[in-house]
Amino acid sequence: MTLVRERRHQQGLRLSLPSPLAAADFRQRSHYAALLSAIGPTSPDIESLSDLEKLTVIGHGNGGTVYKVRNRKSSSVYALKVLRFDQNAAVIRHQVACEAEILKRVDSQFVVKCLAVFDTIGGDLCFVMEHMEKGSLYDELRVRVKLPEDVVSVIAQRVVRGLQYLHGMQIVHGDIKPSNLLINGKGEVKIADFGVSKIVVGTRNACEACMGTCAYMSPERVDPERWDGGNADGFSGDVWSLGVVLLECLVGHYPLIGLGEKPDWAALICAICLGERLEIPETASPDFRSFVRRCLEKDWRKRGSVDELLDHPFVNRIL
Numbered sequence: 001m002t003l004v005r006e007r008r009h010q011q012g013l014r015l016s017l018p019s020p021l022a023a024a025d026f027r028q029r030s031h032y033a034a035l036l037s038a039i040g041p042t043s044p045d046i047e048s049l050s051d052l053e054k055l056t057v058i059g060h061g062n063g064g065t066v067y068k069v070r071n072r073k074s075s076s077v078y079a080l081k082v083l084r085f086d087q088n089a090a091v092i093r094h095q096v097a098c099e100a101e102i103l104k105r106v107d108s109q110f111v112v113k114c115l116a117v118f119d120t121i122g123g124d125l126c127f128v129m130e131h132m133e134k135g136s137l138y139d140e141l142r143v144r145v146k147l148p149e150d151v152v153s154v155i156a157q158r159v160v161r162g163l164q165y166l167h168g169m170q171i172v173h174g175d176i177k178p179s180n181l182l183i184n185g186k187g188e189v190k191i192a193d194f195g196v197s198k199i200v201v202g203t204r205n206a207c208e209a210c211m212g213t214c215a216y217m218s219p220e221r222v223d224p225e226r227w228d229g230g231n232a233d234g235f236s237g238d239v240w241s242l243g244v245v246l247l248e249c250l251v252g253h254y255p256l257i258g259l260g261e262k263p264d265w266a267a268l269i270c271a272i273c274l275g276e277r278l279e280i281p282e283t284a285s286p287d288f289r290s291f292v293r294r295c296l297e298k299d300w301r302k303r304g305s306v307d308e309l310l311d312h313p314f315v316n317r318i319l
């Protein structure tokens with residue numbers, strides 16, 4: 001899977017697509033604006049950045065670095081995401097700060113909690129988050145390659161419940177993909193990363209970042225003209241992305257392009273917007289098939305909603 005992703009990234013450098021910012025923005029501003037009245041106090045455990053001691057670097061994303069940190073007073077461990085902005089990004093930075101304030105209000109057992117947000121003198125924006133000890137689903141798939149269907153069912157249930165919470169708050173996640181689904185010490189999967197990092201000026205190649213994300217984008221986002229994306233509310237785009245992730249978990253590679261096919265932009269866009277063939281393993285249960293088909297319905301108006309999917313037998317298995 002890693003190889004396929006890396007090759008896709010290389011191919012992507014030669015093609016022009018909407019910028020990551022344009023692609024990711026997708027109506028989120030108005031949803032966040034609707035939540036402005038919900039701002040309240042910050043976490044009492046973390047009063048300032050100086051309370052936190054950096055322990056290790058967890059990883060790097062588009063635009064920033066994530067550290068494992070410890071509160072010097074309480075010894076509690078957190079993840080600290082530091083986003084860097086260039087000098088010209090003042091307006092964007094202000095928007096991100098507003099959104100960050102709102103996201104501190106997001107409080108669900110299915111969503112990685114953001115406990116505090118700080119500015120630094122150097123202009124960085126720092127997010128103190130719940131630490132997810134076992135990394136991301138992307139890391140897990142690199143090690144285990146394929147996941148058993150029962151495990152996929154539990155992941156699906158948690159992500160759909162997280163999306164139901166976010167959508168109920170009028171928040172479109174906009175970037176559901178394996179690296180944004182994090183796993184804690186108890187093995188619980190939670191949704192992370194609310195598009196904030198996509199707005200900053202990236203340290204990675206912009207096409208590379210966009211490519212990784214575009215692979216999980218719905219037809220109405222990739223080709224709005226053909227799929228009436230101008231009228232889509234964005235919520236159904238999250239459901240599509242979830243369908244791609246779940247199928248990837250079961251087949252062990254990015255599922256919309258066959259392993260033997262040339263993994264370039266053209267193939268990716270054709271597969272998302274035009275491809276009729278949905279390869280689901282013979283061994284998959286009817287419940288899995290039907291669930292994933294409801295997520296990967298190309299017409300966003302016909303696609304399953306989170307409320308419908310939560311009633312689906314695939315996410316209501318008794319284990």
Ligand SMILES: Nc1ncnc2c1ncn2[C@@H]1O[C@H](COP(=O)(O)OP(=O)(O)OP(=O)(O)O)[C@@H](O)[C@H]1O
Nearest residue numbers: 058059060061062066079129130131132136179197
């Ligand atoms: N709260 C957290 N707890 C533990 N690890 C985390 C946490 N948040 C992020 N990480 C890890 O830190 C690394 C970088 O994450 P980050 O969100 O910056 O980028 P990304 O999701 O990998 O890529 P992108 O920026 O393109 O979305 C990833 O390996 C991710 O799994």
